[in-house]
Amino acid sequence: MSKFIMFLFFGVLLQSIFLIFYSKIAHKIGLIDIPDSRKRHIGNIPLVGGLSIYSCFFFFFLVINTTLLHKIIFLSSSLVFIVGLYDDKFKLGVSERFFFQMLACLIVIGFGIRIYDIGDYLNITVQLGGFGLLLSLITIIAYTNAINFSDGLDGLASGLILNCLMSIILFSFLNNNFTDLEPLIFLLFMIIIFLFANHGLFFNKVFLGDSGSTALGFLVSCYLVYFTLPDHRFFHPVLTLWAAPLPIFDLLNVFFLRLLNGKNPFRPDRMHLHFLLLNTNISKKIIPFFMISLSMILSLLGYMLFILLGSIHSIVFFIFLFFIYVRFSLYLSRINQN
Numbered sequence: 129m130s131k132f133i134m135f136l137f138f139g140v141l142l143q144s145i146f147l148i149f150y151s152k153i154a155h156k157i158g159l160i161d162i163p164d165s166r167k168r169h170i171g172n173i174p175l176v177g178g179l180s181i182y183s184c185f186f187f188f189f190l191v192i193n194t195t196l197l198h199k200i201i202f203l204s205s206s207l208v209f210i211v212g213l214y215d216d217k218f219k220l221g222v223s224e225r226f227f228f229q230m231l232a233c234l235i236v237i238g239f240g241i242r243i244y245d246i247g248d249y250l251n252i253t254v255q256l257g258g259f260g261l262l263l264s265l266i267t268i269i270a271y272t273n274a275i276n277f278s279d280g281l282d283g284l285a286s287g288l289i290l291n292c293l294m295s296i297i298l299f300s301f302l303n304n305n306f307t308d309l310e311p312l313i314f315l316l317f318m319i320i321i322f323l324f325a326n327h328g329l330f331f332n333k334v335f336l337g338d339s340g341s342t343a344l345g346f347l348v349s350c351y352l353v354y355f356t357l358p359d360h361r362f363f364h365p366v367l368t369l370w371a372a373p374l375p376i377f378d379l380l381n382v383f384f385l386r387l388l389n390g391k392n393p394f395r396p397d398r399m400h401l402h403f404l405l406l407n408t409n410i411s412k413k414i415i416p417f418f419m420i421s422l423s424m425i426l427s428l429l430g431y432m433l434f435i436l437l438g439s440i441h442s443i444v445f446f447i448f449l450f451f452i453y454v455r456f457s458l459y460l461s462r463i464n465q466n
Contacts, residue, residue, distance in 0.1 A: 135188070136317060139187070143318050150179050161175050161335050175336070177286070178343060180318075181318045181319065181344070185311075188311065189202055194310070200239045201236060201347065204236045204350070207228060207235075208228065208229055209339050209343035211229075212337065213339040216337040226269075230265070233264070240357075241353055243353060250440070267349065271379075273342070273379065274376060274379035276342045277382065278378060278402065280400060283323055283417075286319050288420060288423060290323075291372045292352070293351075295431075296351055296363075297313065300355065348372075364434065371427060373427065374426070377401075377450050377454075381401075381450075385399060401460070402415050404464060405418075433445055
C-alpha cells in the first residue's frame, strides 16, 4: 500500500509534466480541436488530455503489480485509445471506429470479462447463457460511446467518468471489498489533474479528445463488468446502472430520437441534454456542474434504494427516471424550436 501511495504522488507529478509537454507540441503535430458549427469553443485547443492520462496509466502498469485481467482491460482499451488518437488527428468514419471498438470488446470478452448473469432477484440468480456474450458486447460499446457523446462541454465527460469510478469504489467499499481497486484509484487522481487543465487552471487549456473519451469510456465499462463477475463480485450487477446513470439515459434517448427522425444514430448532432440546456442560455460553466452533481446524487439514490427495497425496485425506479429524462429532453427540444 505504501508503494502505491508513493506512486500515486509520483503519478500526479508525472501527469502534470505530460500535460505541459504534450500541450506544447500539440500545435506542431496538428493534434488540436478547431471550432466549427458544432464545436463552439474559443481558440484551437490541444487534444492531449487522453494522451497524458494514458501515458501515466501505462507507467502504472509497468510499476504496480496487478491481475492479468486488469492488464487485459488496459491493453484492450489501448487499442481504442490509439484509434481515437488517429481519429483526433486525421478523422475516421463511424464504421472504422466501431470496428476497432468491437475488436477490443471481443478481446476482453475472450478473456472472460463478460456478463454471465444479472444478479439475484427474489433469491433467484438470472443466468444469461449465450445471450450474455451479446449483452456484454452491446453494453461495453454502448457505454464507451455514451461517454464520448457527453464530451461536449468542459469537464462533463471526465466528470461523468469520475462519477463512475467513484461509484465502483464506493459500492465496493460499502460491500466490504477493499482490494484490487488500485488502478481505479490511480485513474481517478489522473482525471482530477486533467480537470484542472481542462478548465485552464494551473495549465494551458486542453481537451480529452476522442482518444480520451472513448478509451476511458471503454475502461470504465469493462471495470463495471469486471467487478460484477460471478467469482469476483464486488457489488450487485444492477448497481452498474447507477454508477453513472446520465450517460445511459442520454445515449438511449438520443439513439431512439435519431432513429425516429430517420437519422443515422451514430452521427453527431446537438440533441444531447447538455446542448439542449446550452440552447436555453444557461451558462456553459453551470451545465457540467449541474449534470455531474445530478448524476452523483442519482448514483447514491440508486444505491440507497437497492439497499432498502431490493434489486427489482431499483430497476423499476431506473426505468421511471429514464422516462422523466425523455420527457424533459422533449420539453427542452420544443423550447429550442420555438
